[in-house]
Amino acid sequence: MEQELKYQPKDYKSDQYVRWCPGCGDHAVLNCVHKAMAELNVDPKDIAVISGIGCSSRLPYYMNSYGFHTIHGRGAAIATGVKTANPALNVWLMTGDGDCLAIGGNHFIHAVRRNIDLNIVLFNNKIYGLTKGQYSPTTDRGFVTKSSPYGTVEEPFIPAELTFGARGNFFARVIDVDLKNTTDILTASARHKGASVVEVLVNCVIFNDGIHKQITDKEFRPDRTIFLRHGEKMLFGKENEKGLVLDGLKLKVVTIGQDGYTLDDILVHDAHTEDATMHMMLGMMGGDLPLALGVIRDVDAPCYDQEVEKQILEVQAKKPHRTLNEFLMSGEIWEVK
Amino acid sequence: MEQELKYQPKDYKSDQYVRWCPGCGDHAVLNCVHKAMAELNVDPKDIAVISGIGCSSRLPYYMNSYGFHTIHGRGAAIATGVKTANPALNVWLMTGDGDCLAIGGNHFIHAVRRNIDLNIVLFNNKIYGLTKGQYSPTTDRGFVTKSSPYGTVEEPFIPAELTFGARGNFFARVIDVDLKNTTDILTASARHKGASVVEVLVNCVIFNDGIHKQITDKEFRPDRTIFLRHGEKMLFGKENEKGLVLDGLKLKVVTIGQDGYTLDDILVHDAHTEDATMHMMLGMMGGDLPLALGVIRDVDAPCYDQEVEKQILEVQAKKPHRTLNEFLMSGEIWEVK
Amino acid sequence: MTEQTKVTTLEKVVVRFSGDSGDGMQLTGTIFSNLSAILGNEISTFPDFPAEIRAPQGSLSGVSGFQVHLGSKKIFTPGDKADVLVAMNPAALKVNVNYLKPLAIVVIDTDSFQKSDLDKAKFTTDDPFKELGLTNVQVIAAPISSMVKDGLAEFGLDNKSAVRCKNMFALGLVCWLFDRPLDEAMHMLQNKFAKKPTIAQANIKALTDGYNYGHNTHALVSTYRIESKKMAPGFYTDVNGNKATAYGLIAAAEKAGLKLFLGSYPITPATDILQELSARKDLGVKALQFEDEIAGICTSIGASFAGSLAATSTSGPGLALKSEAIGLAVIAEIPLVVVDVQRGGPSTGLPTKSEQTDLAQALYGRNGESPVVVIAASTPTDCFDAAFWAGKLALEHMTPVILLTDSFLANGSSAWKLPDMKDYPEIKPKYATEYKGDTPWKAYHRDPETLVRYWAVPGMEGFAHRIGGLEKDYDTSAISTDPHNHQKMVTTRQAKIDKIADYIPEVEVLGDKDADLLIVGWGGTFGHLCEAMETMHENGKKVALAHFKFISPLPKNTAEVLLKYKKVVVAEQNNGQFANYLRSKISGFNPYKFNRVKGQPFIVSRLVEEFTKLLEA
Amino acid sequence: MTEQTKVTTLEKVVVRFSGDSGDGMQLTGTIFSNLSAILGNEISTFPDFPAEIRAPQGSLSGVSGFQVHLGSKKIFTPGDKADVLVAMNPAALKVNVNYLKPLAIVVIDTDSFQKSDLDKAKFTTDDPFKELGLTNVQVIAAPISSMVKDGLAEFGLDNKSAVRCKNMFALGLVCWLFDRPLDEAMHMLQNKFAKKPTIAQANIKALTDGYNYGHNTHALVSTYRIESKKMAPGFYTDVNGNKATAYGLIAAAEKAGLKLFLGSYPITPATDILQELSARKDLGVKALQFEDEIAGICTSIGASFAGSLAATSTSGPGLALKSEAIGLAVIAEIPLVVVDVQRGGPSTGLPTKSEQTDLAQALYGRNGESPVVVIAASTPTDCFDAAFWAGKLALEHMTPVILLTDSFLANGSSAWKLPDMKDYPEIKPKYATEYKGDTPWKAYHRDPETLVRYWAVPGMEGFAHRIGGLEKDYDTSAISTDPHNHQKMVTTRQAKIDKIADYIPEVEVLGDKDADLLIVGWGGTFGHLCEAMETMHENGKKVALAHFKFISPLPKNTAEVLLKYKKVVVAEQNNGQFANYLRSKISGFNPYKFNRVKGQPFIVSRLVEEFTKLLEA
Numbered sequence A, B: 001m002e003q004e005l006k007y008q009p010k011d012y013k014s015d016q017y018v019r020w021c022p023g024c025g026d027h028a029v030l031n032c033v034h035k036a037m038a039e040l041n042v043d044p045k046d047i048a049v050i051s052g053i054g055c056s057s058r059l060p061y062y063m064n065s066y067g068f069h070t071i072h073g074r075g076a077a078i079a080t081g082v083k084t085a086n087p088a089l090n091v092w093l094m095t096g097d098g099d100c101l102a103i104g105g106n107h108f109i110h111a112v113r114r115n116i117d118l119n120i121v122l123f124n125n126k127i128y129g130l131t132k133g134q135y136s137p138t139t140d141r142g143f144v145t146k147s148s149p150y151g152t153v154e155e156p157f158i159p160a161e162l163t164f165g166a167r168g169n170f171f172a173r174v175i176d177v178d179l180k181n182t183t184d185i186l187t188a189s190a191r192h193k194g195a196s197v198v199e200v201l202v203n204c205v206i207f208n209d210g211i212h213k214q215i216t217d218k219e220f221r222p223d224r225t226i227f228l229r230h231g232e233k234m235l236f237g238k239e240n241e242k243g244l245v246l247d248g249l250k251l252k253v254v255t256i257g258q259d260g261y262t263l264d265d266i267l268v269h270d271a272h273t274e275d276a277t278m279h280m281m282l283g284m285m286g287g288d289l290p291l292a293l294g295v296i297r298d299v300d301a302p303c304y305d306q307e308v309e310k311q312i313l314e315v316q317a318k319k320p321h322r323t324l325n326e327f328l329m330s331g332e333i334w335e336v337k
Numbered sequence C, D: 001m002t003e004q005t006k007v008t009t010l011e012k013v014v015v016r017f018s019g020d021s022g023d024g025m026q027l028t029g030t031i032f033s034n035l036s037a038i039l040g041n042e043i044s045t046f047p048d049f050p051a052e053i054r055a056p057q058g059s060l061s062g063v064s065g066f067q068v069h070l071g072s073k074k075i076f077t078p079g080d081k082a083d084v085l086v087a088m089n090p091a092a093l094k095v096n097v098n099y100l101k102p103l104a105i106v107v108i109d110t111d112s113f114q115k116s117d118l119d120k121a122k123f124t125t126d127d128p129f130k131e132l133g134l135t136n137v138q139v140i141a142a143p144i145s146s147m148v149k150d151g152l153a154e155f156g157l158d159n160k161s162a163v164r165c166k167n168m169f170a171l172g173l174v175c176w177l178f179d180r181p182l183d184e185a186m187h188m189l190q191n192k193f194a195k196k197p198t199i200a201q202a203n204i205k206a207l208t209d210g211y212n213y214g215h216n217t218h219a220l221v222s223t224y225r226i227e228s229k230k231m232a233p234g235f236y237t238d239v240n241g242n243k244a245t246a247y248g249l250i251a252a253a254e255k256a257g258l259k260l261f262l263g264s265y266p267i268t269p270a271t272d273i274l275q276e277l278s279a280r281k282d283l284g285v286k287a288l289q290f291e292d293e294i295a296g297i298c299t300s301i302g303a304s305f306a307g308s309l310a311a312t313s314t315s316g317p318g319l320a321l322k323s324e325a326i327g328l329a330v331i332a333e334i335p336l337v338v339v340d341v342q343r344g345g346p347s348t349g350l351p352t353k354s355e356q357t358d359l360a361q362a363l364y365g366r367n368g369e370s371p372v373v374v375i376a377a378s379t380p381t382d383c384f385d386a387a388f389w390a391g392k393l394a395l396e397h398m399t400p401v402i403l404l405t406d407s408f409l410a411n412g413s414s415a416w417k418l419p420d421m422k423d424y425p426e427i428k429p430k431y432a433t434e435y436k437g438d439t440p441w442k443a444y445h446r447d448p449e450t451l452v453r454y455w456a457v458p459g460m461e462g463f464a465h466r467i468g469g470l471e472k473d474y475d476t477s478a479i480s481t482d483p484h485n486h487q488k489m490v491t492t493r494q495a496k497i498d499k500i501a502d503y504i505p506e507v508e509v510l511g512d513k514d515a516d517l518l519i520v521g522w523g524g525t526f527g528h529l530c531e532a533m534e535t536m537h538e539n540g541k542k543v544a545l546a547h548f549k550f551i552s553p554l555p556k557n558t559a560e561v562l563l564k565y566k567k568v569v570v571a572e573q574n575n576g577q578f579a580n581y582l583r584s585k586i587s588g589f590n591p592y593k594f595n596r597v598k599g600q601p602f603i604v605s606r607l608v609e610e611f612t613k614l615l616e617a
Ligand SMILES: Cc1ncc(C[n+]2csc(CCOP(=O)(O)OP(=O)(O)O)c2C)c(N)n1
Pocket: A053, A054, A055, A056, A057, A071, A072, A095, A096, A097, A098, A099, A100, A123, A125, A127, A128, A129, A130, A131, A136, D265, D266, D267, D268, D293, D317, D318, D321, D348
């Protein structure tokens, strides 16, 4: 599809000073968002960037599009209204792990279930940044924060798992420091029709510095992460020497050339398969298995906003009246003379 | 564990008239709850039955225990408070598909994630009964209700899937008409330490009559459902002639003696395995596969209410002060004479 | 009958039980009238036995009836026409067809309205109501026989004995309709069947089941008032307050040339608005049910941001949940209509009853200085105009508008002259394209006259902007924490609402110019207050009525009107919320208060009594 | 300086920038004083160069300083002691040690406080603050150098040039502290480095980064007032309002012999209460963070039902979210403390600013007639007593109590004499075991005197019962829709709250018995109003102050007090919410109003000015 690219990343930048801390991972994501939009070639006037409250939720101010910085946790519901009212808009939801999964958890799972065509960017720094360091629903069990001075006693949500539990059809995971892939995947998420969830692992340099270090640092990344691409083998490691195979209902890491495993044994990633079993297994990796990055699931399904429009057209095709007066006159009426 | 059974089901019955419609599935569940409690042999004074709002949520009034009929959707949060404040209580949450999964969705997934020791009974009639017939988050796509006069355009939640997506450790599914199993499984759910979710498929004879008929009717039940029991083969059919096997990452129905399948090939149900992959596959069955009934997952994990208590004891073991005055005197103070 | 529930507006009521002679209607009627007497009603009854001793079952001549007229006082006759008819079979319906009031409630057993039953009563079509021309009755159609059979399964009765209890099911249903506790009826049944405890229990069970059925289904019963005595020429239809509200919103969207969006969540007694608008896909309405009330309002806020006329509908507890989001709409200054169909509170309270207890919540239920427009509808048909006004003010003044109706209006229906939309004023939101200021347009630049900010909608070229819940700079529209700016914005948001007084009608005073007593009311009590005033006029008293539809801001002439009369009484169905509000706004205003919080409409005779006392005080 | 933000209570302020001579402190100070002048402040500055021209880097003799004294009027000197000190290295800290006010804010660059730096300034330990005896200052310790390096990476400057911008980072931070917009400073930098655009840009970036750092971390800066001039003998500690609130709740639980439970969700400026109580596991407190504000209150309601002293803490938007659940606590009649630390509204508003704009929401923000107790704390240390009272009234009167504090109290700290719990009254909830009625106990049976229902807690033998949000029968405690019963319950719930007036102290009048003007206030403005009164006394004016802690119900002598004075002014940080409430309660009360909604504390001199005008009017 050859199309003239009319926009530059800067065309999406607003004139507001960016208020994030120096070194905050959100800066990188913002840049990637600008780039992804240029890539998508969409007119800034047709973009609506919605957010809740949190450091990450300030992003709309830094966009030169239409934007609405709303209230804590309600971004998903407000974005649902924007998109349903006007499906022609390109609607993004910028949200943090607290905003999206604590107070906003319900709107999030319902937006995902309805498969409304939103591009949801979940900034996961495993902490409440804006309120200065309390634990969030993604904070690891036992972690000490300002509101868990002796460590949390809760199991964290795994955003991929919750998304799939809520019938999600698009889930991707990226890291703030990987600008190239983040841009690409934001672009892919916007192209997906339906609710797409992109979890970005971001660093909060002030209140949770280094929380993703064990994964995102250049030295660990090749061995502790795997970047999934649809149709490609699930390989990772510095030399792509390792891969994933299925062992019963479990995924297993093997080294090519060891224990008799060859490249042929390695699984091929199918992001488009409807059954979510494998996507769930991939999304849940971690610990001994590499953390999955990239688009884990990307399946087409009816979009809420489109279905609403379609139903109106179907009904209207059967009924002639279009104005209130016509409608009322078509009902049970009587005349007084 | 031989223990004298001191209580009869009637000891848990209150003197209030039961206000459900004749033929409503909730009556049966109420009876099973009474029986399960007798089975559990727990003193009514140590039971707290919490509910939100809905027809099903009126259940606490029909119990002779402590009870709290709260506000729509908030039962899970209120029950969390009851149990955390006093872990010695036996706490039940009675909730409907609307109460639990629409307005109450967030409290539900968080209660499940925290693994607080609640017995959650989810009355799923796929409709809002109390408000007279609007669709709920479990209503099938396309279904016509008072608020979806042209059919819904939403994908329903599957409670098992959402529970697992929220890190759930106990999930069971039963049907209102099967009193024996419902009683047993309610008992098992109460014995489980942690958040246990029991989805009961109930009939709303007034606003959604027959919604589960295709599954619960005696004639269909043997072929369209499978009752899972930990450690037992996954068999079903009138003569237990059919069973489930694994075909790659998919479950498949086979007939014993056909296509070379023998009893040995049939999967054995392991409700206690930590990995939820198989439980998710079982919970998602339907359509061509039989609907899974019984306890699908039952895994031990730390309980929130217990962990909160434990942490207090740990901290107290290290600090001598127990009163506000002692604590204040141990801080940074100065004296004016 | 001083107080009753489902049949709310009537102070006297006629109930007729009618069925086959074997259906036990006499017993049913007797029990009902006895227990009404026990509850303090005056009663007059009329048992109406069939002429033939053994007429064929189901035939017209076999119909047996029992009529009860009951009320709080002065019941001299068994009444002419029935407000409620229980018709156990088609024959019973047919013989009573001329004895029904308009919009009477007719309870039928659908199990006895099968083809063969209709034949016996000599119906020729399968729609007996249509055939009888009964178009303006409210039918509660329940499968009574089969429910009774199901409900009594545990008693092991034979089929016939079981079905015989269906009269008690019907009685239970009527008891529910009139909020009659069942205890006395049970007692009577126990006595009557003292020797047959199983039959007693079965009858009691059927009675309870009928009650519960009514309770669980609410069976859509509405109340009826004639709002105006003279009917102007034109086309009419019946409409209840919820439908009128729905149509008013559609009308406003039409006049503004916008799509109507409703984000909502079911809640009694507001659900009908969602249901009516969901069905209006033919008119392009997007009325959608979301996961809760917060999502209901938040999707609407999103839709408003995207350029729709957006509304959300709820009742008290739902309004509480929407508080935070209303605040967002206030500071974002976007148009939004919030309909609150008031019911009995606090908390879940009395979900099917009517009150005016959400006024204070509507005015004050948000953090910060957070002014909104508050409007209240006064009759079922006025809900149309009030909703239209709400849409108009929201769009033209870029503000949330809370429209208060109540359960009584919502379910009450009236004859309604179809409005001609040509008679309604234009609705013209001020779009950013109309901005003519010297400096480049910013999101919070205002029309100097109305203080309304110009509306820019995503998709408009050249007006991309960001809004949100944080305080904004008056000039640059950027986030601001400047103290002076905050004061200025707080003052401006209030002034914007206050200025709306220039765009709404003044409050009218009905009745005597030189009245000795001014009655002040608002919202759904209009009919009763008006009737009370008229009755007092008939008694030769000089009274006037000032009834408020616009509450925030108040009409410009409010202080003038209220301070003109020596005696003023503010009558409302709460503990004095409007009176307090008026006192906080108008120096020197010290009215009497008449307050009832019973979940019931006012009773005209009581109003007259109390107001007359005030006059004499 | 009329208005400033983070350093809130001062009308004049002294800022000192201090660092090595290479650190650019003169430029920093100059820019800051210039832009303050541009913003309308009077200023007086004092550049303080090092004695030696080229003292060794980091040494005591190399310290260069620039002091600015600024305020709204009458600034004659550069000031004696600093309210804010920027110390770029340990030497700068040391030379300024004697020029700091108590609780001054000290900004340091932690990157320059390493061992080698401390050595150069001749520190012998690794804790310079301790070594200098600087225990009562507020330190903002930021890794300025490294953040500047990181922040400027994109400019490709060499390390030295980059680090040289650290003065601008410090300036940005101070600008944030005083709410100075950066535009002017940027302008000056652009001019200064006109020929080196990269350097200009780098300096601007560092400036912005410093501002953002302050903005994002808030760097925990609090305000300080001396509440009482004479200190009674005893042990003291510093406490801010949030901590005092937390301790007050602990104290109430202790006195009642109950566990304290707090269900909460973080929100500025209330988070500290959750954090302080989370750390009090040593005292057995269960203070837990839940998924949102609704879960916060609902878990607390559950805990209350289960027999704890339960509380929830939040700020305005969170209170809005809790509205529906507060209604449940009202109708269920269970004890519950809801702490609302007010901040600037509406909506998200100005989260770090202070207002009194949630009073109306606290009083009225629920559906139905839903009365609660409302209390407001008047000083940081009074938060302790107010929270104790809240717990006591909640438990002894089985009701939700809303405790209003505000951002100013919450973050303001005071010297606090440790309370001896023996001096505090007992807290005795009425348990069901104390019920002595004739009929068997039911959940809504009441103590005839207080109208308080008896408390039965799960686990108690013989008192199992069901409560909920639906209206209950006065006698049987079963669900009831009876109109008379509803009226009775509505009246009783209100009467129960009204009766609490018998159990709280009367409002005290401070100042002149025969005052010409009575100042009326409530909550966190006490200090300023009191100071205003005292200043006016010094000016020979006769004024008095009635400051309210108990708002619903009002103290019994309220009407008497308010109607006694010829002139009364109600002063509050909102648009008149308390004044309106008083007017709705007290016939004939027509006060003047003094209202400011700036997110800032009152300014005493303005109060004096305005009140004096009123006296003369
Ligand atoms: C109703 C409400 N509750 C609480 C808050 C306070 N609050 C603001 S942001 C936030 C959490 C932010 O965490 P997250 O969403 O992870 O964003 P981050 O700052 O980490 O990017 C909280 C609790 C609020 N603004 N509104």
